[in-house]
Amino acid sequence: MPPLMKLISSRLALGAVTLLAVSALMFVGIELLPGDLAQQILGQSATPETLAAFRAELGLDQPAHLRYLDWLAAAAQGDFGTSMASQRAVADLLSTRLTNTMFLACYAAVIAVPVAILLGLLSALWRNSLFDRSVNVGALGAISMPEFFVAYLLVLFLSIRMGWFPTLARIDEASSFGDALYRSFLPALTLILVVIAHMMRMTRAAIINVLAAPYIEMARLKGVPRWRVIVLHALPNALAPIINVVALNLAYLIVGVVVVEVVFSYPGLGQLLVDAVASRDFPVVQAVGLFFAGTYITLNVLADILSILSNPRLRHAR
Amino acid sequence: MSKLLDIRGLRLEAGPKGKRTTILHGLDLSLNRGEVLGLVGESGAGKSSAGLAAMGYTRGGVAITAGEILFDGIDLAQASTATLQDLHGRRIAYVAQSAAASFNPAHRLIDQFCEAPLLHGTAARAEAEADAIALYRQMQLPDPQQIGFRYPHQVSGGQLQRAMTAMAMACRPDLIIFDEPTTALDVTTQIEVLGAIRDIVERYDTAAIYITHDLAVVSQMADRITVMQHGREVETAQTRKMLEAPKADYTKSLWAVRALDRPRRDTNDTETVLSLSGVTAGYGTTKVLDGVSLDLPKGRTTAVVGESGSGKSTLAKVIAGVLPPGEGKVLWQGKPLPGPYQKRNRATLRHIQMVYQMADTALNPRHTVRETLERPVRHFLGLRGSALRARVNQLMELIELDPATFLDRRIPELSGGQKQRIGIARALAAEPEFIICDEVTSALDQLVAEGILRLLLRLQDELGLTYLFITHDLATVEAIADQVVIMQRGKIVETGAQHQIFAAPKSDYTKRLLASVPQMDAGWLDGVRQRLAS
Numbered sequence: 001m002p003p004l005m006k007l008i009s010s011r012l013a014l015g016a017v018t019l020l021a022v023s024a025l026m027f028v029g030i031e032l033l034p035g036d037l038a039q040q041i042l043g044q045s046a047t048p049e050t051l052a053a054f055r056a057e058l059g060l061d062q063p064a065h066l067r068y069l070d071w072l073a074a075a076a077q078g079d080f081g082t083s084m085a086s087q088r089a090v091a092d093l094l095s096t097r098l099t100n101t102m103f104l105a106c107y108a109a110v111i112a113v114p115v116a117i118l119l120g121l122l123s124a125l126w127r128n129s130l131f132d133r134s135v136n137v138g139a140l141g142a143i144s145m146p147e148f149f150v151a152y153l154l155v156l157f158l159s160i161r162m163g164w165f166p167t168l169a170r171i172d173e174a175s176s177f178g179d180a181l182y183r184s185f186l187p188a189l190t191l192i193l194v195v196i197a198h199m200m201r202m203t204r205a206a207i208i209n210v211l212a213a214p215y216i217e218m219a220r221l222k223g224v225p226r227w228r229v230i231v232l233h234a235l236p237n238a239l240a241p242i243i244n245v246v247a248l249n250l251a252y253l254i255v256g257v258v259v260v261e262v263v264f265s266y267p268g269l270g271q272l273l274v275d276a277v278a279s280r281d282f283p284v285v286q287a288v289g290l291f292f293a294g295t296y297i298t299l300n301v302l303a304d305i306l307s308i309l310s311n312p313r314l315r316h317a318r
Numbered sequence: 319m320s321k322l323l324d325i326r327g328l329r330l331e332a333g334p335k336g337k338r339t340t341i342l343h344g345l346d347l348s349l350n351r352g353e354v355l356g357l358v359g360e361s362g363a364g365k366s367s368a369g370l371a372a373m374g375y376t377r378g379g380v381a382i383t384a385g386e387i388l389f390d391g392i393d394l395a396q397a398s399t400a401t402l403q404d405l406h407g408r409r410i411a412y413v414a415q416s417a418a419a420s421f422n423p424a425h426r427l428i429d430q431f432c433e434a435p436l437l438h439g440t441a442a443r444a445e446a447e448a449d450a451i452a453l454y455r456q457m458q459l460p461d462p463q464q465i466g467f468r469y470p471h472q473v474s475g476g477q478l479q480r481a482m483t484a485m486a487m488a489c490r491p492d493l494i495i496f497d498e499p500t501t502a503l504d505v506t507t508q509i510e511v512l513g514a515i516r517d518i519v520e521r522y523d524t525a526a527i528y529i530t531h532d533l534a535v536v537s538q539m540a541d542r543i544t545v546m547q548h549g550r551e552v553e554t555a556q557t558r559k560m561l562e563a564p565k566a567d568y569t570k571s572l573w574a575v576r577a578l579d580r581p582r583r584d585t586n587d588t589e590t591v592l593s594l595s596g597v598t599a600g601y602g603t604t605k606v607l608d609g610v611s612l613d614l615p616k617g618r619t620t621a622v623v624g625e626s627g628s629g630k631s632t633l634a635k636v637i638a639g640v641l642p643p644g645e646g647k648v649l650w651q652g653k654p655l656p657g658p659y660q661k662r663n664r665a666t667l668r669h670i671q672m673v674y675q676m677a678d679t680a681l682n683p684r685h686t687v688r689e690t691l692e693r694p695v696r697h698f699l700g701l702r703g704s705a706l707r708a709r710v711n712q713l714m715e716l717i718e719l720d721p722a723t724f725l726d727r728r729i730p731e732l733s734g735g736q737k738q739r740i741g742i743a744r745a746l747a748a749e750p751e752f753i754i755c756d757e758v759t760s761a762l763d764q765l766v767a768e769g770i771l772r773l774l775l776r777l778q779d780e781l782g783l784t785y786l787f788i789t790h791d792l793a794t795v796e797a798i799a800d801q802v803v804i805m806q807r808g809k810i811v812e813t814g815a816q817h818q819i820f821a822a823p824k825s826d827y828t829k830r831l832l833a834s835v836p837q838m839d840a841g842w843l844d845g846v847r848q849r850l851a852s
Contacts, residue, residue, distance in 0.1 A: 224403075
């Protein structure tokens with residue numbers, strides 16, 4: 001196998017192993033909680049006999065490792081069990097929420113990633129200029145404020161004072177695409193403000209780091225204009241750290257939006273997770289947890305692979 | 319006819335306001351069309367800054383504070399960014415010291431070649447590519463049709479340097495600045511690069527400023543030489559005249575070929591302190607040392623000579639116990655020496671010490687000289703209190719640095735030569751019998767290096783030390799070695815007494831290596847190229 005394929009397949013394998021480990025940890029975590037599903041459903045007043053019978057029916061009398069394997073096998077086929085709160089299949093429950101979460105994440109990412117990288121490039125190009133300083137101050141300001149605070153500020157000004165956008169981002173299957181974009185603009189903007197700073201500052205730092213390299217001086221002494229030096233000579237060599245920080249922020253957009261969803265009552269996975277934890281709906285908690293872990297791991301593995309591919313030394317063997 | 323380049327009263331200053339240091343104190347320099355000017359000096363002489371300033375370019379923090387730089391009538395010191403961008407690459411080009419670092423690792427060689435012609439509109443892509451291939455051929459690069467389509471890491475250092483010269487030629491500039499283009503190369507590679515550069519500069523009648531610290535090299539390349547020191551011109555003359563009759567004292571001191579008078583010592587009249595037999599070592603599956611056998615005579619200097627990749631530094635690592643050998647035996651005073659240093663006893667560790675190439679990185683910059691020296695004395699000899707202080711003072715006297723002045727300085731406050739002396743003192747602190755010197759003078763200027771070599775020889779006479787001296791510099795070998803070992807690709811090519819190797823080398827590789835050392839004679843390059851060709 002060529003070394004590059006070996007490197008990539010080892011990253012993929014590592015990702016799969018990590019996901020497996022996380023699923024096991026989650027299972028163990030839920031096992032450690034007092035009470036079980038049968039107890040939850042039947043309530044405190046149930047007799048030991050009915051509990052035992054119900055456990056046998058649910059398969060809870062099996063040893064833990066067998067139940068884990070059963071759950072894992074079912075999950076692999078898309079069956080995450082039944083929600084205790086709503087009695088609906090967890091997979092069905094998840095699917096609409098998942099669509100909403102992905103919609104919001106993509107909405108924010110499509111705007112935030114290009115803007116952040118562009119701002120990073122420009123602030124590296126005009127280093128220490130007024131532009132650079134104001135962008136940095138703005139980005140740091142946005143990242144320093146907790147996200148719910150940013151959200152409430154946006155609601156206060158753009159929604160209550162100006163009346164431009166709705167305070168609540170309620171969307172459902174009936175909303176058209178344009179309508180959904182309009183309704184979820186405020187949560188998306190909140191997320192954009194939160195993630196831009198990180199990506200923009202890393203882009204700037206990575207570019208500036210590369211600008212000290214002799215090949216940058218060489219390019220300038222060939223008469224290459226400054227913007228071209230930054231985009232064509234510095235950026236390709238600064239991709240690895242930028243890719244990593246973008247992946248981290250994309251993961252945050254999917255996994256870390258709980259607070260923002262709650263503020264805007266946006267029907268996403270975060271809301272679902274909060275509700276499920278509150279009502280001790282373990283199958284849902286488990287499924288959402290597994291999905292979040294999977295997202296995180298997938299994006300990180302993807303970032304790893306893209307970083308590897310961005311390095312000509314690894315792409316083209318000697 | 320007017321001059322191509324006329325620099326008058328150029329003054330360069332660096333640093334923030336109030337703490338400015340002057341890099342060039344009013345330099346005058348001029349260059350005719352097609353003329354090659356050699357700019358010679360030791361590090362810190364301002365020769366690189368002068369070369370870059372000839373392009374109207376200064377590095378970060380450096381500013382042109384006075385003078386004019388007239389390039390074909392245009393004052394580059396006052397020129398706008400747009401004017402400079404138009405001239406750079408098209409009429410003035412630059413060849414950097416390290417081609418490996420100066421080619422962008424993300425782009426193929428030919429893309430980097432074509433960038434300037436496309437940008438300046440001197441050629442279309444297809445023409446530029448065809449021209450690149452033609453120039454690669456003229457620079458005698460292997461496989462000129464295909465080499466441009468490789469990435470920099472896929473091409474060797476000497477080839478990259480030639481590709482960079484080809485790149486500088488892309489727009490057929492009037493002037494090229496060569497900034498130490500062969501300093502990072504092995505001597506046998508250097509010859510090829512020097513020859514290719516000179517051919518192409520002559521062919522297109524390009525004017526050039528050739529910056530180097532190596533007099534022998536510059537005398538091959540330049541029509542005229544300017545010697546610089548501390549940001550000032552010392553003297554300028556035609557190359558032959560400068561070689562035959564240098565005027566300034568500083569120039570004469572540079573010209574004086576290393577003359578360390580030293581009696582010839584035999585290597586077979588003393589016992590063997592360390593011996594290797596059939597040693598093989600490497601990293602992973604790559605073998606770097608392949609069946610190396612060697613005896614080191616006590617109280618003598620054995621020089622291991624080889625080009626980069628020959629395995630000479632790996633040999634040092636095996637002896638020091640950093641890299642255990644895969645096969646073969648190492649005997650220390652007749653007894654087997656354990657491979658990894660962790661398995662060696664304290665007495666053995668004490669007796670084998672090492673001095674490194676880069677004193678800058680080998681010494682902890684947070685420590686004072688006293689801390690640097692006290693530690694090994696305490697560790698190996700167990701001295702405390704006044705005995706410790708006395709020993710440290712004594713070490714400082716051994717390396718000819720005044721204890722009162724230097725002991726409480728921090729490492730960064732020392733000059734390069736002083737740092738290397740501390741490195742030697744640290745090795746001596748253990749009272750060793752044997753010291754491995756790994757390229758200890760290659761990062762130093764010639765005069766400073768000579769001082770270090772004299773010190774090492776004196777210490778050897780006084781303390782009866784055995785040295786293993788690793789170097790790629792044959793002049794150093796001639797100056798201090800008793801026994802010489804020539805290495806190539808992990809194998810020993812030839813071993814012998816110093817005078818034998820230099821007077822009558824046996825292997826072809828040794829002959830080629832010796833012939834490749836530049837000589838202070840303007841006709842040397844032509845002569846050696848003819849000999850190597852035939």
